[in-house]
Amino acid sequence: MHQRSFRNSLQSPWQGGKTSGKMFFVTGRKVASAANEKRSIYQRFRGYELMEKRRTETALKAGEDRALFLGLSMVFCSIMMYFVLCITMVRSYTDSVWTEESICTILNSSLIMEVNCSYSCGSDCWRSSRYPCLQVYVSINATGRIGLLSYNEEAQDISSECFYVPKCQKDHTAVNVMMANISETLKAQQQVWCYYDPKEQQSVILLSRLYGSGAMFHSLFWPSCMLAGGSLIIFMVKLTQYLSILCEHISKMPK
Structure with missing residues (x-):
């Protein structure tokens, strides 16, 4: 009778330690899985942010290219109009x-x-x-x-x-x-x-x-407006690009 009670007392600590170890292992797996899930959610959101940023940069780059092409086209057309007017109207006006x-x-x-x-x-x-x-x-x-x-x-x-x-x-x-x-x-x-x-x-x-002075003014007014508008568009696009590059350099500077 005393021997059985002594054997049970020896076995109970071993059994208790086995149960606590099992519980610690299960809890550790749960913590690790929760951390992995948070990391995957963060990576997913980070990937969405990167994709959205690249998509925005692509859209902005395409818009800047179109605006720059429009400005260059306006400048080129105004120069061609000046050339045609100079060999026709302006020449006749000055030679009169x-x-x-x-x-x-x-x-x-x-x-x-x-x-x-x-x-x-x-x-x-x-x-x-x-x-x-x-x-x-x-x-x-x-x-x-x-x-x-x-x-x-x-x-x-x-x-x-x-x-x-x-x-x-x-x-x-x-x-x-x-x-x-x-x-x-x-x-x-x-x-x-x-x-x-x-x-x-x-x-x-x-x-x-x-080709009087009034006709010359009206003929040169619209090419001048087109030249000024095209130059302004090109200036605004270049200014926007410079400011974006400057902001990126400032954001990468160590604080």
Whole structure:
């Protein structure tokens, strides 16, 4: 009886130690699995953050490239427009000798003769017609000089004696009526604004200029706006890139 109780007392501590060891092992597995689960959740969120950051950077890079391409395209188009305008309008404006503007008094306006012309009636088909030559004499109030009045540079190049050269038409009567109306309108106005050559190299006086100062301003205004807008877009894109690089360098500096 005493031997059995002594054996039980020897076995009980061993059995208790075995149970506590088993409990510690189970608890350690639970703690390790919880830590692994937290680590996996953190890695998952970290991966999402990295993917979102890369996606945002890609979208920003694509937007910057488009904006930069737009700015360069605007600058290129404005330069091409300047080039075309310089070889057409600006050159004609600077080479023109009719630089002074004054008021001219209509002295005489009459249809003096008829000029032969030809018009197209189809492919390889031309027919002859006529138009009346309207001759207008004016006096420049600023200088007192008297000369023939021409509608613009184009009309003066075609005919230095006729005020206006209409388009050659088949209906000769309609052209005569149109030129008579122009003559009556000039007589009714009596005084008109005109352009003349102050150096008197050209005796012909112009009623209007093809490319005056107003036309030059309106023609150069829109290319200038396009050039300024394209330059501003390029400047803003480069400034944004510089600021982003500067912020990244500041964030990587040791605190």
